[in-house]
Amino acid sequence: MSSVEALDTIGPLGQGYKYGFVTAIDAETAPPGLDESTIRFISAKKREPDWLLDWRLQSFRAWQKMAQPEWAKLRIAPIDYQAATYYSAPKKKEGPKSLDEVDPELLKTYEKLGIPLGERAALAGVAVDAVFDSVSVATTFKAQLAELGIIFCSFGEAVQEHPELVRKYLGTVVPQGDNFFAALNSAVFSDGSFAYIPPGVRCPMELSTYFRINAAKTGQFERTLLIADKGAYVSYLEGCTAPQRDENQLHAAVVELVALEGAEIKYATVQNWYPGDAEGKGGIYNFVTKRGACRGAKAKISWTQVETGSAITWKYPSCILEGDDSVGEFYSVAITNNLQQADTGTKMIHIGKNTRSTIISKGISAGRGQNTYRGLVRVQPKAQGARNYTQCDSLLIGDRCGAHTVPYLEIRNPSARVEHEATTSKISEDQLFYCRQRGLSQEDALSLIVNGFCKEVLKELPMEFAVEAQKLLAVSLEGSVG
Amino acid sequence: MSDIRTGYIEAFQKQRAKSREAARRAAIARFGELGLPTRRAENWRFTNLRPLEQRLFPPAPAGTVPAATLPPLYRLGVPSHRFVLVNGRFAPALSDMGDLPLGVSLRPLAESAPALAPALDAPFLRESNPFLALNAAFFEDGFDLSMTDVVAGEQPSPPPELDRPIEILHLAAAANPVSLHTRNRLCIPPGRRCTIVETFAGSGPYWTNAVLEIAIGDGAALRHIVLQDEGKEAVHLGHRRIRLGAGARYDGFTLALGSQLSRQDTIVTIEGERAECLLNGAYLLRGSQEATIATLIDHAAPGSATREVFKGVVADRAHGVFQGKIVVRQAAQKTDAHQLNKNLLLGRQAVVDTKPELEIYADDVKCSHGAAIGDLDENALFYLRARGLTAAEARRMLIDAFAGEAIDLVADGAARSYLRRHLERWLAAREE
Numbered sequence: 001m002s003s004v005e006a007l008d009t010i011g012p013l014g015q016g017y018k019y020g021f022v023t024a025i026d027a028e029t030a031p032p033g034l035d036e037s038t039i040r041f042i043s044a045k046k047r048e049p050d051w052l053l054d055w056r057l058q059s060f061r062a063w064q065k066m067a068q069p070e071w072a073k074l075r076i077a078p079i080d081y082q083a084a085t086y087y088s089a090p091k092k093k094e095g096p097k098s099l100d101e102v103d104p105e106l107l108k109t110y111e112k113l114g115i116p117l118g119e120r121a122a123l124a125g126v127a128v129d130a131v132f133d134s135v136s137v138a139t140t141f142k143a144q145l146a147e148l149g150i151i152f153c154s155f156g157e158a159v160q161e162h163p164e165l166v167r168k169y170l171g172t173v174v175p176q177g178d179n180f181f182a183a184l185n186s187a188v189f190s191d192g193s194f195a196y197i198p199p200g201v202r203c204p205m206e207l208s209t210y211f212r213i214n215a216a217k218t219g220q221f222e223r224t225l226l227i228a229d230k231g232a233y234v235s236y237l238e239g240c241t242a243p244q245r246d247e248n249q250l251h252a253a254v255v256e257l258v259a260l261e262g263a264e265i266k267y268a269t270v271q272n273w274y275p276g277d278a279e280g281k282g283g284i285y286n287f288v289t290k291r292g293a294c295r296g297a298k299a300k301i302s303w304t305q306v307e308t309g310s311a312i313t314w315k316y317p318s319c320i321l322e323g324d325d326s327v328g329e330f331y332s333v334a335i336t337n338n339l340q341q342a343d344t345g346t347k348m349i350h351i352g353k354n355t356r357s358t359i360i361s362k363g364i365s366a367g368r369g370q371n372t373y374r375g376l377v378r379v380q381p382k383a384q385g386a387r388n389y390t391q392c393d394s395l396l397i398g399d400r401c402g403a404h405t406v407p408y409l410e411i412r413n414p415s416a417r418v419e420h421e422a423t424t425s426k427i428s429e430d431q432l433f434y435c436r437q438r439g440l441s442q443e444d445a446l447s448l449i450v451n452g453f454c455k456e457v458l459k460e461l462p463m464e465f466a467v468e469a470q471k472l473l474a475v476s477l478e479g480s481v482g
Numbered sequence: 483m484s485d486i487r488t489g490y491i492e493a494f495q496k497q498r499a500k501s502r503e504a505a506r507r508a509a510i511a512r513f514g515e516l517g518l519p520t521r522r523a524e525n526w527r528f529t530n531l532r533p534l535e536q537r538l539f540p541p542a543p544a545g546t547v548p549a550a551t552l553p554p555l556y557r558l559g560v561p562s563h564r565f566v567l568v569n570g571r572f573a574p575a576l577s578d579m580g581d582l583p584l585g586v587s588l589r590p591l592a593e594s595a596p597a598l599a600p601a602l603d604a605p606f607l608r609e610s611n612p613f614l615a616l617n618a619a620f621f622e623d624g625f626d627l628s629m630t631d632v633v634a635g636e637q638p639s640p641p642p643e644l645d646r647p648i649e650i651l652h653l654a655a656a657a658n659p660v661s662l663h664t665r666n667r668l669c670i671p672p673g674r675r676c677t678i679v680e681t682f683a684g685s686g687p688y689w690t691n692a693v694l695e696i697a698i699g700d701g702a703a704l705r706h707i708v709l710q711d712e713g714k715e716a717v718h719l720g721h722r723r724i725r726l727g728a729g730a731r732y733d734g735f736t737l738a739l740g741s742q743l744s745r746q747d748t749i750v751t752i753e754g755e756r757a758e759c760l761l762n763g764a765y766l767l768r769g770s771q772e773a774t775i776a777t778l779i780d781h782a783a784p785g786s787a788t789r790e791v792f793k794g795v796v797a798d799r800a801h802g803v804f805q806g807k808i809v810v811r812q813a814a815q816k817t818d819a820h821q822l823n824k825n826l827l828l829g830r831q832a833v834v835d836t837k838p839e840l841e842i843y844a845d846d847v848k849c850s851h852g853a854a855i856g857d858l859d860e861n862a863l864f865y866l867r868a869r870g871l872t873a874a875e876a877r878r879m880l881i882d883a884f885a886g887e888a889i890d891l892v893a894d895g896a897a898r899s900y901l902r903r904h905l906e907r908w909l910a911a912r913e914e
Binding site for chain 1: 525552812817825827829830831832833834835836837838839840841842843844845846847848849850851852853854855856857
């Protein structure tokens with residue numbers, strides 16, 4: 001309980017990491033190490049059908065032949081994949097039927113995080129498929145969504161109840177052997193979220209998941225699959241916090257989005273995992289593969305991310321624009337402070353005619369942080385009339401950090417129009433002086449200027465997320481201006 | 483691929499070069515380790531080296547310089563100091579160095595090489611560029627321009643600006659595949675200024691592998707204009723290293739028109755404070771030409787300004803690549819660096835790959851880059867058609883304006899009109 005007391009003594013918008021506490025819960029944990037038996041253990045634990053076990057094993061064999069990628073501008077301490085634990089589930093007796101049955105420890109944790117559950121969820125208008133470590137414990141609003149035919153459940157549940165949908169779409173956007181971390185995820189993924197929006201349905205609420213890494217030494221391998229059928233619309237929120245600890249934790253998630261003809265998916269992330277301390281000790285390794293496919297004409301996928309956490313971020317949410325007139329968007333704010341490293345960006349693959357994409361990326365480096373935008377815009381020969389606009393701005397705070405921009409533009413159709421702009425600058429003394437003169441503290445002035453710098457991205461976030469994101473920016477940059 | 487590697491090693495064993503034996507051996511051994519780059523190497527991912535992979539280009543043997551004439555097309559048209567290389571070797575008959583001012587030396591590298599030996603060999607072998615290693619193994623000649631400090635005393639001190647531009651022509655004529663490895667040097671001492679116009683041209687199946695080192699001293703300035711108009715079957719690899727001292731200025735322009743495969747690597751290191759680097763150019767490609775412009779501008783000292791503009795016209799099935807990197811080190815505060823790459827894509831199968839890159843470790847900087855790719859503006863075409871121009875004339879005018887805008891960045895009048903003439907020629911040939 002000392003951790004709880006410790007939390008109480010931490011002021012609002014922490015001097016330090018607000019969510020750094022560990023919940024004492026008995027986890028049912030797989031022994032450390034990774035081989036085929038680990039995968040069979042996970043699959044058996046989750047009572048998965050044979051085809052899924054085979055799919056996992058295939059992925060594992062592919063992964064064994066791959067090497068960890070080294071092309072990113074990141075310094076990654078060697079990861080011992082055999083030392084990690086690949087399955088950890090909160091103990092459950094019967095499975096909770098209502099909030100009363102949920103482990104009170106868990107509820108407390110959520111309370112600290114401010115996750116609206118039950119009635120609070122209803123008031124906030126958010127349906128939460130809360131993921132605690134690896135297994136979903138509570139899902140709300142199911143009935144309301146079910147009325148519209150929307151399926152929103154944990155991935156494990158979807159495998160049991162909607163195997164035909166899972167089987168049809170799983171791995172079609174991010175194939176098993178897509179990259180090292182995606183292959184690892186495909187082999188050992190524990191749980192995640194699944195959503196299916198039937199044709200013509202507009203999902204009436206923001207779907208949301210809070211991820212939280214808990215048990216020590218547990219890599220998290222979330223698997224999310226979202227399908228918006230013809231003409232459907234869904235907005236999905238993902239927010240992350242993680243407890244403070246000293247060892248690096250690996251997180252290799254895979255998110256697949258499928259938008260059929262005329263469908264629209266908005267996917268927003270606020271990532272605030274533990275970034276390590278000021279000396280770079282600890283922190284999460286966030287190696288994520290996120291990709292969406294616009295499978296039909298006029299489909300639209302929009303990624304918005306606010307990345308403030310993690311020791312190392314390796315993440316490129318991408319759009320495959322197959323359908324004619326489909327649209328891809330990427331809005332990103334990435335902050336690196338202290339010794340954080342981020343190599344993040346997007347890929348826009350234009351395949352269909354008149355496909356359009358927009359990329360707005362804002363990178364902020366402070367302390368000794370290294371922040372890289374890496375993006376690809378590819379226009380295939382048949383993508384007549386494709387358009388892309390890219391803007392990457394970097395802000396440097398302090399003279400020991402780095403901001404890097406690595407765009408790739410690969411154009412194979414003469415009717416394409418592709419524009420890329422990037423700037424790098426620091427916060428000007430004039431701006432700071434102006435704010436200080438009007439009575440703002442140094443930190444408030446910085447926060448104001450940074451929020452202005454990120455405005456184009458933050459305005460893409462749903463309101464409640466935007467508020468949280470603004471606070472996060474302020475917390476993340478604390479102490480960066482002396 | 484491995485046959486090609488062995489091919490060059492065998493060609494090395496047959497060559498009869500007398501100088502720099504140990505250095506040559508080390509270089510060919512290094513090439514043996516490296517082999518040709520594959521597209522898995524990030525720096526070479528866009529460059530299609532097939533012409534070099536499919537065919538061996540043995541080094542051109544000494545003493546077989548074909549009798550060549552100087553095509554009027556490649557004359558600058560103003561009085562100059564002219565230095566001509568044919569098939570990688572100094573051709574005195576075609577050269578006309580005139581009276582070089584006091585303290586200026588322009589001579590074949592074969593003459594100065596023995597004195598320069600360690601400086602020529604040391605730096606490149608540690609690098610993982612196999613073409614630099616091959617160059618070190620095979621080069622025998624090139625041009626060497628240096629300006630020594632004038633002896634103090636009775637001598638009148640030299641004017642800072644060289645009286646005439648220096649014209650360097652790299653001509654080639656080959657009946658069978660040959661490779662031409664030249665090592666060239668330009669050394670501008672503090673406070674002096676000069677203009678160099680370099681031209682590469684030729685015919686037949688040859689491979690130019692030219693390395694040029696440029697050192698610009700404190701407060702010195704160089705205008706460096708390059709026309710790459712190699713023959714249709716040629717492969718051109720040009721590698722430039724430029725070092726800038728405090729307050730030095732480099733103003734470079736490359737117009738790339740020729741060869742089936744070309745790649746120009748330019749690496750600028752800003753070593754002194756408040757230097758200025760202008761690195762501009764244009765590439766016009768058609769048929770199935772492949773061209774890569776790769777630049778790295780490394781700011782290691784504070785207060786420098788960099789402007790980089792490259793414009794590409796890529797027609798038919800051609801493939802144009804721009805890989806530009808700007809690095810600002812922590813010490814290089816107050817750097818002001820801007821880079822721009824614009825491409826006109828004119829063919830259904832034309833391809834452009836561009837990777838403008840910024841790597842910044844200092845906070846008090848102003849850096850930007852931009853890249854744009856598109857075809858001719860429909861509205862502009864319509865405007866010209868409405869005024870009675872044919873479609874072909876309208877297109878030509880727009881392409882001319884697009885590429886001409888880049889050439890306008892050339893400050894030297896004679897060099898600018900020289901490049902314009904070649905642009906006109908390219909446009910005229912396109913219409914045929």
